[in-house]
Amino acid sequence: HYGRPVAAPHGRPLDELVLTVLSQSTNDRNRDVAYLRLRARLGAWERVRDAPPAEVESAIQPGGLHRQKSVRIQAILRALGEPLDLAWLAQVPVIEGRDHLTALPGVGRKTAACVLLFAFGQPDVPVDTHVSRVATRLGLLRPGAGSEEMHDAMLALTPRGAHLELHVNLLRHGRRLCHARHPSCEACPLSRACPRVGVPVR
Incomplete structure (x- = not known):
């Protein structure tokens, strides 16, 4: 009825992680606007991590719940340490990658599954x-x-x-x-x- 979706893994796990946080309790359009504003204003994830909270809040305001989401995004980025890189998840078993992601602040099974499936094409199913x-x-x-x-x-x-x-x-x-x-x-x-x-x- 809906056909077979075609979406090659994009290989950008950190982008997917932040995008999924922004998607919570909003629609795709507002999520995308918030994400693009965040990247346009602050650029690299290191700058997002280190920015004053008010700057992150302002950038993602169109996505709704901007105060809660800004706190969560910055907490996740700080918890990742240096370097800000999750590309190594592609090389480890799904369970190991899932456990690493769900140990991050505010990251649950659905968010972890989105990262593993959409960034790497790994066998996981996000349940929203x-x-x-x-x-x-x-x-x-x-x-x-x-x-x-x-x-x-x-x-x-x-x-x-x-x-x-x-x-x-x-x-x-x-x-x-x-x-x-x-x-x-x-x-x-x-x-x-x-x-x-x-x-x-x-």
Whole structure:
């Protein structure tokens, strides 16, 4: 229905890490505006790390929650130490890379999975609100499952090499049809097979 997404790993893990922090509780457009303003005003990540907090806040304001996100971004950059480089994650097992990322301040499984999948093409599946909602309604995830359980379950059921495709297409489905409040079940290509877990009867 949505086709097979094509997105080659871009090899910029630190960019992906900051971009994912900026994406929280906002849409893609506002996230991108905030990211581009941050890079245009401060440039290198070392300058972002060392800048007065007010400068970072001002740059990322279009992304929403700018005070919280600026604190988190600078804390992550400081925790990384010198040099500011995560390229080595491409050379280690996924579990090792995931553990390193989730040890950073405010970095959870979804953010770590975004870095590993989009920067390096490694086998991980980010589970955001759209993915978790669709997968739960399809009966793939336990209702009320926590982040760790959801990510482990998605990894267990994802066919080899299909991590990007599964994530992107569940995300698209959640945005286009399987909405949180009023899912368009009548237009859904999965409606005949979907148990509609947690979907109110209308």
